[in-house]
Amino acid sequence: KIPEISVKGTFYKYNEAAIDAAKVNPEKYTAVDDIRLIDEMEDLLDARYAKEEGKFTLDISQTLKIMGETQQSTETDIVTYGKNDKGYFYDIDADMNGTKYDISYSLGTQTVATGGQSQVAAQTEAEARTFIEGLINSCQFNDDFVIDIKKNSDTQYVFTFEPKNSYKALIEQMGATFRSVTQTITVTVENGEIVSIESEAVANGAVTQGNNTFQLTFTVVSDVIFDK
Numbered sequence: 239k240i241p242e243i244s245v246k247g248t249f250y251k252y253n254e255a256a257i258d259a260a261k262v263n264p265e266k267y268t269a270v271d272d273i274r275l276i277d278e279m280e281d282l283l284d285a286r287y288a289k290e291e292g293k294f295t296l297d298i299s300q301t302l303k304i305m306g307e308t309q310q311s312t313e314t315d316i317v318t319y320g321k322n323d324k325g326y327f328y329d330i331d332a333d334m335n336g337t338k339y340d341i342s343y344s345l346g347t348q349t350v351a352t353g354g355q356s357q358v359a360a361q362t363e364a365e366a367r368t369f370i371e372g373l374i375n376s377c378q379f380n381d382d383f384v385i386d387i388k389k390n391s392d393t394q395y396v397f398t399f400e401p402k403n404s405y406k407a408l409i410e411q412m413g414a415t416f417r418s419v420t421q422t423i424t425v426t427v428e429n430g431e432i433v434s435i436e437s438e439a440v441a442n443g444a445v446t447q448g449n450n451t452f453q454l455t456f457t458v459v460s461d462v463i464f465d466k
Contacts, residue, residue: 271389282425298314300312301457329343384397440457443456
């Protein structure tokens with residue numbers, strides 16, 4: 239049998255509806271400069287994804303501070319992607335904590351070379367494009383987490399996020415209790431295109447040992463600068 243559903247609606251008091259202002263509490267909301275900037279940012283990202291060629295530099299640093307000790311890791315990726323006579327390709331010159339890597343893709347194969355050795359893995363063109371999109375959106379811009387929007391100028395937007403889902407599990411994997419996280423993403427636009435995305439996320443947690451509780455701070459800073 240084919241499922242069926244019926245819906246009946248009743249409409250009345252045409253042109254008589256009014257807002258019940260008593261149900262709107264401004265203290266529960268955040269006034270932002272322009273809510274439309276969320277949609278604009280997503281459109282600008284989609285436009286970057288759709289470009290047939292491009293080049294950008296991605297810098298990422300991660301800093302963990304706990305019990306008076308600091309651990310830090312850094313990564314710089316110089317990314318070139320586009321199409322040649324063999325089809326879609328990318329080439330990434332990567333520096334991870336001082337170790338050099340060359341990561342490339344062509345004809346369904348990803349190659350990772352370092353120290354005179356290389357490893358290859360199968361990768362479809364769709365997967366390769368998704369990989370590059372992930373580097374472009376390394377800040378993990380997600381409109382579900384936006385809590386504030388500022389428009390510094392016609393070319394620079396600042397979004398404040400609270401990406402609890404992204405960092406809670408990470409902090410707990412470190413053996414700590416998650417407390418809070420705040421992320422700020424600054425986007426610069428020129429001639430209708432994103433030219434840079436700067437992000438800083440600061441997550442806080444606590445580690446308990448015996449009767450003592452120690453603060454844990456995990457900071458992730460990423461900057462994407464587009465050359466073209």
